[in-house]
Amino acid sequence: MCYFEGQGYYSTEQSLRLRRLSSRVPNQNAAPHFDWGSSPEGGKDDGEEEPRNLRELAMPLYMKKKVWQVQQMRIPVASGRVRRSRALRLFYAEARNALAMVTLWRRAIHKIGGHFGGGVQSYFVFLRFLVVLNFLSFLLIAGFVLIPSIVFHSLPFNTSISHMPNTTNITGLEQCMVYDPNPGALTVFYIYFLDLLSGTGFMEYSYMFYGYYNNTMVVVDESFSYNIPLAYLLTVSFYFLFCLFCIIVRMGGVARVAVATGGGAAGGYSMMVFTGWDYGLQGGCATRLKQNNIRYQLQVDLEEERLKLKARSLTLLQTVGLYTLRGFLNLIVIALILGAFTAIAAATTFSQKNQRDGIVGLLLEYLPSIVITVSNFVVPFLCDLIAQLENHNPSTTIILALLRAVFLRLVSLAVLLYTLWSNITCENGMDTGCEPCSYNYQQYQCWETRIGQEMYKLTLFDFLTTIAVLILLEFPRRMVVDNCSNKLIQWVGRQEFLVPPNVLGLVYAQTVVWTGALFCPLLPLVNTIKFVIIFYCKKITLFHNCRPAVKVFRSTSSNIVFFLVLLFGWILASTVLIYSMAEIHPSYGCGPFRFSSSMWSTIPESFQNLPHTAQDFLTYIGSQAFSIPLFIFSCVLLCYVAALASVYGKSVALLKAQLKLEGRDKQFLVKQIEELQKKLKPKQDPMGPMALSHDHVQATCDPQDSYSSSPPLHSYALD
Amino acid sequence: MGATASQLPKDLLSEYQELTFLTKQEILLAHKRFTELVTREGRTSAVTRVPMEKILTLPELKSNPFRKRICHVFSTSELKDGSLTFEDFLDLLSAFSDSATLEIKSHYAFRIFDFDDDGTLDQGDLEKLVNCLTGDTEDTRLTTEEMRQLISNILEESDIDKDGTVNLSEFQHVISRSPDFVSSFKIVL
Numbered sequence: 001m002c003y004f005e006g007q008g009y010y011s012t013e014q015s016l017r018l019r020r021l022s023s024r025v026p027n028q029n030a031a032p033h034f035d036w037g038s039s040p041e042g043g044k045d046d047g048e049e050e051p052r053n054l055r056e057l058a059m060p061l062y063m064k065k066k067v068w069q070v071q072q073m074r075i076p077v078a079s080g081r082v083r084r085s086r087a088l089r090l091f092y093a094e095a096r097n098a099l100a101m102v103t104l105w106r107r108a109i110h111k112i113g114g115h116f117g118g119g120v121q122s123y124f125v126f127l128r129f130l131v132v133l134n135f136l137s138f139l140l141i142a143g144f145v146l147i148p149s150i151v152f153h154s155l156p157f158n159t160s161i162s163h164m165p166n167t168t169n170i171t172g173l174e175q176c177m178v179y180d181p182n183p184g185a186l187t188v189f190y191i192y193f194l195d196l197l198s199g200t201g202f203m204e205y206s207y208m209f210y211g212y213y214n215n216t217m218v219v220v221d222e223s224f225s226y227n228i229p230l231a232y233l234l235t236v237s238f239y240f241l242f243c244l245f246c247i248i249v250r251m252g253g254v255a256r257v258a259v260a261t262g263g264g265a266a267g268g269y270s271m272m273v274f275t276g277w278d279y280g281l282q283g284g285c286a287t288r289l290k291q292n293n294i295r296y297q298l299q300v301d302l303e304e305e306r307l308k309l310k311a312r313s314l315t316l317l318q319t320v321g322l323y324t325l326r327g328f329l330n331l332i333v334i335a336l337i338l339g340a341f342t343a344i345a346a347a348t349t350f351s352q353k354n355q356r357d358g359i360v361g362l363l364l365e366y367l368p369s370i371v372i373t374v375s376n377f378v379v380p381f382l383c384d385l386i387a388q389l390e391n392h393n394p395s396t397t398i399i400l401a402l403l404r405a406v407f408l409r410l411v412s413l414a415v416l417l418y419t420l421w422s423n424i425t426c427e428n429g430m431d432t433g434c435e436p437c438s439y440n441y442q443q444y445q446c447w448e449t450r451i452g453q454e455m456y457k458l459t460l461f462d463f464l465t466t467i468a469v470l471i472l473l474e475f476p477r478r479m480v481v482d483n484c485s486n487k488l489i490q491w492v493g494r495q496e497f498l499v500p501p502n503v504l505g506l507v508y509a510q511t512v513v514w515t516g517a518l519f520c521p522l523l524p525l526v527n528t529i530k531f532v533i534i535f536y537c538k539k540i541t542l543f544h545n546c547r548p549a550v551k552v553f554r555s556t557s558s559n560i561v562f563f564l565v566l567l568f569g570w571i572l573a574s575t576v577l578i579y580s581m582a583e584i585h586p587s588y589g590c591g592p593f594r595f596s597s598s599m600w601s602t603i604p605e606s607f608q609n610l611p612h613t614a615q616d617f618l619t620y621i622g623s624q625a626f627s628i629p630l631f632i633f634s635c636v637l638l639c640y641v642a643a644l645a646s647v648y649g650k651s652v653a654l655l656k657a658q659l660k661l662e663g664r665d666k667q668f669l670v671k672q673i674e675e676l677q678k679k680l681k682p683k684q685d686p687m688g689p690m691a692l693s694h695d696h697v698q699a700t701c702d703p704q705d706s707y708s709s710s711p712p713l714h715s716y717a718l719d
Numbered sequence: 720m721g722a723t724a725s726q727l728p729k730d731l732l733s734e735y736q737e738l739t740f741l742t743k744q745e746i747l748l749a750h751k752r753f754t755e756l757v758t759r760e761g762r763t764s765a766v767t768r769v770p771m772e773k774i775l776t777l778p779e780l781k782s783n784p785f786r787k788r789i790c791h792v793f794s795t796s797e798l799k800d801g802s803l804t805f806e807d808f809l810d811l812l813s814a815f816s817d818s819a820t821l822e823i824k825s826h827y828a829f830r831i832f833d834f835d836d837d838g839t840l841d842q843g844d845l846e847k848l849v850n851c852l853t854g855d856t857e858d859t860r861l862t863t864e865e866m867r868q869l870i871s872n873i874l875e876e877s878d879i880d881k882d883g884t885v886n887l888s889e890f891q892h893v894i895s896r897s898p899d900f901v902s903s904f905k906i907v908l
Binding site: 054055056058060061062064065068090096110268269270271273274275276277278279280281282283284286287288291292294295298299302305656659660662663664666667 | 734735736737738739740742778779781782783784785793795804806807809810813814815818820822823826827828832845848849851852853854859861865868869872873876877879880881882885888889890893894896897899900903904905906907
């Protein structure tokens with residue numbers, strides 16, 4: 001049913017008419033696109049949709065107002081349904097409004113987007129996502145592990161607190177159970193500070209770390225009991241799944257958009273020109289910068305195209321030379337990265353072997369963190385220098401640099417963990433201390449807490465470097481650049497806010513937190529606080545110390561990369577989680593799993609305590625009788641979705657072909673009309689032939705075009 | 720000036736809410752900002768026109784390279800001088816608001832880019848558009864050769880029916896594949 005002519009899109013005939021109108025009517029905006037003569041039934045049919053439709057019409061408000069008034073007259077008494085739907089809509093609007101009010105940092109992010117554009121904004125949106133994720137994770141852990149533990153600690157001991165049954169025979173393992181985290185009674189004040197930084201001393205035996213949690217099961221009465229080890233394990237597992245779910249949901253949204261755009265590669269120039277401008281920008285400086293950005297990008301892309309043409313014309317010898325050079329440079333890069341890994345492994349082993357007190361001890365404690373941070377500063381810098389020799393085109397260079405940095409960051413964390421692991425399980429062959437306890441009990445009385453401390457230190461050190469870079473590097477640089485007119489310094493200029501390395505820093509910090517979450521349950525809280533502070537620091541440094549980057553990072557394609565990297569970090573962390581849950585023997589001296597053979601064994605044990613029906617049900621879910629049909633069903637679903645996708649692709653191709661055909665029809669008709677004109681009207685009016693011929697073209701074209709679009713063309717009478 | 724003109728009748732307000740994508744607060748804010756632009760003696764009514772020069776003093780529009788086109792597109796003035804009434808102003812904000820649909824946004828974007836108002840984007844329109852994007856001074860413009868290459872590339876990509884111009888449906892085809900457009904085609908007071 002066509003109620004308005006021109007809903008949403010102008011179809012071809014409308015755009016043609018617009019062209020004609022503009023030559024006659026002084027003001028094309030006033031051109032009425034509304035069909036007043038439609039039947040009243042039509043109005044009633046569309047009655048509930050009307051206000052929404054009106055809103056979506058591209059016509060001036062005063063026209064819409066008149067239409068609305070007519071509609072109101074046609075439906076004199078709004079029926080209950082209409083009124084209800086209107087009330088509902090108003091309610092939704094209010095709810096959306098309220099939601100927008102409580103959204104974290106809405107104004108701040110809006111302002112950042114206004115001054116620095118979408119790319120930088122996407123960094124802050126990503127940061128906000130991580131803050132919310134960490135805070136929710138903290139609530140989860142607090143609700144199921146922390147608060148029950150605190151309550152049970154302070155509980156009067158008349159409720160029955162049963163220690164978990166010992167499943168392993170612990171005779172002969174007494175030496176493994178030594179764990180004395182609080183040796184000193186009185187400490188100097190600055191020791192507190194050192195402890196706070198390294199997570200030792202008063203920090204070590206607290207709710208912060210794994211070792212403090214009990215292996216108790218609290219039975220209040222018959223109906224309620226709470227098993228802390230089980231809760232601990234399930235909460236952490238659920239925390240991982242929850243994070244995965246959040247990432248997938250966010251990534252799904254971003255990926256859907258990116259897939260719909262066909263990867264964004266095709267149509268790059270039109271996209272950049274038609275949608276490149278950011279209308280939210282305010283202030284002359286931001287506008288000029290955006291203009292510079294767009295010009296730079298256009299020039300780079302055009303240049304790239306020319307380079308590609310040139311590359312195609314290279315001789316065989318030159319091509320071989322180029323690839324040899326690239327291969328050689330890649331070898332250097334790999335050597336650099338491997339060197340960094342070796343340094344990290346050596347530093348970790350060294351700092352684990354040498355434990356001392358005081359400042360030197362603190363430095364030793366932080367040695368792995370320092371080495372990781374330094375190598376993450378130095379190696380990408382060298383890689384960038386090398387990349388200049390490689391002669392890739394600019395976009396490949398950016399992606400390559402990002403990939404190398406990601407690889408370095410996350411794998412250096414993996415190396416650190418691997419080194420710790422092989423020290424704990426005595427796989428490096430130097431220690432023989434693992435015999436009775438199946439882990440290195442002399443060095444690690446409570447190895448879980450030690451890993452937790454390590455992750456805590458990494459988190460803290462990362463935070464401290466961010467702050468230090470802000471105060472010691474970025475701020476002085478701005479001061480020098482602003483107050484010194486030296487040409488060289490002016491050429492260096494203020495620093496740019498580069499999105500990829502900053503995002504990479506966030507992903508790294510988040511990966512550390514995931515890795516440590518099992519061993520340091522409060523790490524998500526620490527990370528929430530850290531990210532909130534980092535948000536404000538980055539905002540300050542952005543507005544005071546930075547100029548926007550010359551190179552634009554396209555926010556959509558980059559968003560996907562951010563989430564992919566985050567997913568990679570998650571996979572790394574969950575590998576660590578699964579390994580430590582299933583493979584390594586938990587410490588005897590501390591923690592909720594102190595008498596289990598592995599952390600995972602808590603699950604089968606509590607499985608035995610479930611009622612029979614639940615046991616049967618779970619066994620059924622785990623059996624082949626369930627999993628094979630599930631597998632087949634998901635295969636069918638996948639086939640269906642794939643078929644649907646290919647059908648959509650075909651229909652897109654069909655529509656494109658149709659559009660092309662219509663264009664050809666139009667050109668054909670234009671030719672015919674020109675011929676007719678030559679025959680019929682040898683004399684022309686002084687305005688020039690084109691204006692008139694256009695008018696004729698419209699007149700003939702319109703019926704031609706109309707077969708493709710359903711609306712009957714009511715409003716021609718108005719023209 | 721606020722005492723005389725800052726009040727918007729309630730029924731009008733709800734009507735505006737029905738007909739635009741703006742929320743109540745946004746309409747009230749728009750009204751406040753608009754009345755600030757009106758000269759002291761003029762009362763704001765549906766017919767008060769604010770000349771384009773005044774509209775362009777708004778910081779949200781001041782530095783936008785398309786500011787004049789925006790005013791022209793949304794103006795309902797007979798004189799085509801780009802002057803706006805309050806309702807035109809609401810139209811503008813509605814099209815640039817967060818919740819406006821892609822169709823509305825792309826429609827108005829097309830009208831803004833159509834510098835000669837002939838209903839299609841031809842070479843001249845594209846050239847002016849690119850100049851707006853890169854800054855329209857001698858040293859910020861692209862070279863003639865670059866411009867030629869760029870325009871032929873654009874037409875190559877988006878002119879599906881190969882008639883030498885980009886029409887609205889072709890334009891919307893390009894826009895529909897650009898996810899950033901809805902978030903960048905946005906002016907919030």
